[in-house]
Amino acid sequence: MFFHRVPAIVQRLYPNRTWNNKDAEGKVYLTFDDGPVPGVTEFALDQLAKHGMKATFFMVGDNVRKYPELAKEVIAAGHQFGNHTYHHLKGWRTKLEYYFDNFQKCEEIFEQVIGQKSRLFRPPYGLMTGRQMRKISESHQIIMWNVLSGDYDPTLKSDKILENIKKLTDSGAIILFHDQKKTAEVLPKLLPQYLDFVQQSGFETALL
Ligand SMILES: [Zn+2]
Numbered sequence: 001m002f003f004h005r006v007p008a009i010v011q012r013l014y015p016n017r018t019w020n021n022k023d024a025e026g027k028v029y030l031t032f033d034d035g036p037v038p039g040v041t042e043f044a045l046d047q048l049a050k051h052g053m054k055a056t057f058f059m060v061g062d063n064v065r066k067y068p069e070l071a072k073e074v075i076a077a078g079h080q081f082g083n084h085t086y087h088h089l090k091g092w093r094t095k096l097e098y099y100f101d102n103f104q105k106c107e108e109i110f111e112q113v114i115g116q117k118s119r120l121f122r123p124p125y126g127l128m129t130g131r132q133m134r135k136i137s138e139s140h141q142i143i144m145w146n147v148l149s150g151d152y153d154p155t156l157k158s159d160k161i162l163e164n165i166k167k168l169t170d171s172g173a174i175i176l177f178h179d180q181k182k183t184a185e186v187l188p189k190l191l192p193q194y195l196d197f198v199q200q201s202g203f204e205t206a207l208l
Helices: 010-013 040-051 061-067 070-076 096-113 130-136 158-168 188-200
Strands: 027-033 055-059 078-082 173-178
Touching: 010 130, 040 055, 040 070, 055 070, 055 188, 061 070, 061 096, 061 130, 070 096, 078 096, 078 188, 096 130, 158 188
Parallel strands: 027 055, 027 173, 055 078
Antiparallel strands: none
């Protein structure tokens, strides 16, 4: 089953995670997962700059190691960053220690490359166990999303994605995009139009 908006019931099951920010009148939160990836992250940065918008990038530690200059560019442009584990781990069926070590390894590379630790975490695939969540939420705010673009799904057409996410964009929405290889083709057909829409609708983008 594919759904663009995370159902309220799912959100209530996980009250410790941030799905949207209902107090944020007139604000939307753009998020990009899985980068930094050459080409794709630059494209996102370029579009955000053109629109004068800010976003939060949930980075994969190993990509920060591979592309440190790109990670620094994201921060230098005034965007927020968060931890997305070092190896993009799926929380389910992964032992707590292993998961936590991988999360820590991602923090270490942030410190080395960016010079600071993060305070936000997003679990890859949106999946993590209750124990993993409790452990990580001791130091990090866990950020989910309530508008899933589906940009990584090759069976979805860009105009359909655009239509759906426009409909769901509302005050306080946290919108999930990906800056990774799988979205390299669709983002140019999606992101400029969507950012235009956000601007024309009078929403401001804010950092998490
Ligand atoms: Zn991811």
